[in-house]
Amino acid sequence: MFVEERQQRILQRLREQGKVTVEELMGDFGVSAPTVRADLAALETRRLLRRTHGGALPPATSLYEPTYAERVGTQPGEKRRIGKAAARLVRPGETVILDAGTTAHEVGVALAARGISGVTVVTNNLPTAVALMEAPGIEVIVIGGLAHLHRRAMLGPLAADFLHRVHADRVFLGANGVDAQVGLTVVDFDAALVKRAMIAHAAEVVVIADSTKICQVAFAQVAPVSVVTCLITDDASLDESVEAALLDAGVGLIERV
Amino acid sequence: MFVEERQQRILQRLREQGKVTVEELMGDFGVSAPTVRADLAALETRRLLRRTHGGALPPATSLYEPTYAERVGTQPGEKRRIGKAAARLVRPGETVILDAGTTAHEVGVALAARGISGVTVVTNNLPTAVALMEAPGIEVIVIGGLAHLHRRAMLGPLAADFLHRVHADRVFLGANGVDAQVGLTVVDFDAALVKRAMIAHAAEVVVIADSTKICQVAFAQVAPVSVVTCLITDDASLDESVEAALLDAGVGLIERV
DNA sequence: AAACACTTTCGTTTTCTTTCGTTTTCGCTT
DNA sequence: AAGCGAAAACGAAAGAAAACGAAAGTGTTT
Numbered sequence: 001m002f003v004e005e006r007q008q009r010i011l012q013r014l015r016e017q018g019k020v021t022v023e024e025l026m027g028d029f030g031v032s033a034p035t036v037r038a039d040l041a042a043l044e045t046r047r048l049l050r051r052t053h054g055g056a057l058p059p060a061t062s063l064y065e066p067t068y069a070e071r072v073g074t075q076p077g078e079k080r081r082i083g084k085a086a087a088r089l090v091r092p093g094e095t096v097i098l099d100a101g102t103t104a105h106e107v108g109v110a111l112a113a114r115g116i117s118g119v120t121v122v123t124n125n126l127p128t129a130v131a132l133m134e135a136p137g138i139e140v141i142v143i144g145g146l147a148h149l150h151r152r153a154m155l156g157p158l159a160a161d162f163l164h165r166v167h168a169d170r171v172f173l174g175a176n177g178v179d180a181q182v183g184l185t186v187v188d189f190d191a192a193l194v195k196r197a198m199i200a201h202a203a204e205v206v207v208i209a210d211s212t213k214i215c216q217v218a219f220a221q222v223a224p225v226s227v228v229t230c231l232i233t234d235d236a237s238l239d240e241s242v243e244a245a246l247l248d249a250g251v252g253l254i255e256r257v
Numbered sequence: 258m259f260v261e262e263r264q265q266r267i268l269q270r271l272r273e274q275g276k277v278t279v280e281e282l283m284g285d286f287g288v289s290a291p292t293v294r295a296d297l298a299a300l301e302t303r304r305l306l307r308r309t310h311g312g313a314l315p316p317a318t319s320l321y322e323p324t325y326a327e328r329v330g331t332q333p334g335e336k337r338r339i340g341k342a343a344a345r346l347v348r349p350g351e352t353v354i355l356d357a358g359t360t361a362h363e364v365g366v367a368l369a370a371r372g373i374s375g376v377t378v379v380t381n382n383l384p385t386a387v388a389l390m391e392a393p394g395i396e397v398i399v400i401g402g403l404a405h406l407h408r409r410a411m412l413g414p415l416a417a418d419f420l421h422r423v424h425a426d427r428v429f430l431g432a433n434g435v436d437a438q439v440g441l442t443v444v445d446f447d448a449a450l451v452k453r454a455m456i457a458h459a460a461e462v463v464v465i466a467d468s469t470k471i472c473q474v475a476f477a478q479v480a481p482v483s484v485v486t487c488l489i490t491d492d493a494s495l496d497e498s499v500e501a502a503l504l505d506a507g508v509g510l511i512e513r514v
Numbered sequence: 515a516a517a518c519a520c521t522t523t524c525g526t527t528t529t530c531t532t533t534c535g536t537t538t539t540c541g542c543t544t
Numbered sequence: 545a546a547g548c549g550a551a552a553a554c555g556a557a558a559g560a561a562a563a564c565g566a567a568a569g570t571g572t573t574t
Contacts, residue, residue, distance in 0.1 A: 034532085
């Protein structure tokens with residue numbers, strides 16, 4: 001057993017089981033603890049893993065391994081169902097825009113899981129871009145612009161301008177508020193600017209918003225609800241009168257999942 | 258048993274069992290260890306295997322493009338030193354462009370480690386963008402464009418066009434080849450396009466290239482070396498005549514680390 | 515005799531283990 | 545919940561065994 005061989009096997013185990021312990025590696029390879037530690041140290045300097053007490057973990061890239069708000073996100077089940085329903089709208093060969101936010105991210109994940117082919121995804125959503133790059137059959141175009149740490153997305157005028165270069169069949173748009181009178185709203189201007197550009201460069205506008213966003217109004221207005229081709233939301237507590245008001249105001253279709 | 262014959266048999270065994278040891282080959286062929294080692298050394302220079310202590314392994318599979326994680330591991334020390342030296346050039350308040358590639362990534366990491374403030378980083382390097390977003394005092398502008406899986410970067414005409422919106426004090430540029438006559442070269446046109454745009458939109462051009470790139474020529478030409486303000490490379494095997502030729506051809510400064 | 519292939523020899527390097535003192539972690543007590 | 549102590553893990557250093565590279569020597573072939 002050569003050193004290189006052993007180190008490759010360590011990486012392989014790490015990929016398979018997500019972690020390795022010094023003790024386990026000692027037993028498996030029949031070498032002493034300092035030897036294992038030396039291997040781990042060598043691999044760490046090459047950034048192929050992260051050492052911990054007692055073993056090692058895969059390298060930390062907080063984005064790829066979202067311990068981020070996605071897990072603690074409100075209503076993870078609803079978001080996933082909305083994402084799956086939205087992904088079903090996409091046909092092979094289409095170009096779609098994916099907005100920032102965890103719900104749009106779920107659309108991307110569902111799209112990759114479907115194994116659809118020939119789809120081009122345009123997105124400012126960083127975790128989504130990273131995830132979809134790996135997916136076969138999906139081309140990813142990243143929207144450039146100022147990277148916003150907490151939103152994990154590119155926002156602002158540069159991002160909005162970038163969208164003038166592309167035209168998509170469909171945009172999957174998130175929003176902080178969806179109200180029949182006020183329209184779609186978000187919490188800041190930079191995001192509103194980008195969303196308006198997305199709407200302007202897509203043939204169909206699909207709004208994905210869980211039930212907590214309906215009838216809410218946030219700070220910055222994006223567009224009236226009349227631009228919305230389809231609204232996908234979860235079933236909970238969507239009043240019939242609210243639904244009627246939205247359809248009256250120009251929403252093309254409301255889908256509950 | 259001729260030398261050639263023996264070496265073929267070594268390769269055959271390697272294919273069959275995935276590894277060979279010096280001891281095993283000594284026994285099989287009835288020759289001494291130095292002879293076996295000479296055979297292995299000869300086969301290694303022809304890239305038909307990889308030597309290790311005690312034997313040899315098959316060459317790294319060139320069927321697949323090496324994964325990003327694997328490329329990060331090559332010459333980690335040199336890249337890191339180059340990255341640190343490059344990061345020292347940056348002053349607070351500057352705007353810098355960081356190219357794709359692992360060496361440019363190291364510049365970003367070193368920049369974040371310095372804790373420098375008020376710096377704006379413009380990059381198409383996805384891992385770098387993700388890493389620097391977390392760094393306090395650094396604003397990240399992501400260059401939009403088609404996301405390339407293996408390079409972990411945005412490339413192509415969209416990315417090149419995006420750069421027309423920005424002007425930077427400095428660009429840290431990688432290259433597959435740096436040659437006094439031919440200039441800077443890379444392996445594909447999409448990358449060359451972006452690099453030319455980076456050069457056009459930066460006041461100073463700092464090329465970061467480990468010693469294996471010097472005097473090499475790759476497929477797509479980027480620019481003559483006369484655009485280079487500063488070349489940062491590692492100390493190993495940089496001939497004085499080569500250095501003189503580069504300086505003659507218009508390189509402003511060569512820094513060895 | 516010259517060229518070539520191989521071996522022998524020897525000093526150096528690499529790899530691994532053992533040992534020991536220090537740090538971290540975790541469970542237990544208060 | 546906070547503090548304490550034992551056990552585990554860690555890093556560094558020293559030493560032994562194996563492998564390595566280079567150079568000189570041997571034998572065979574042409």
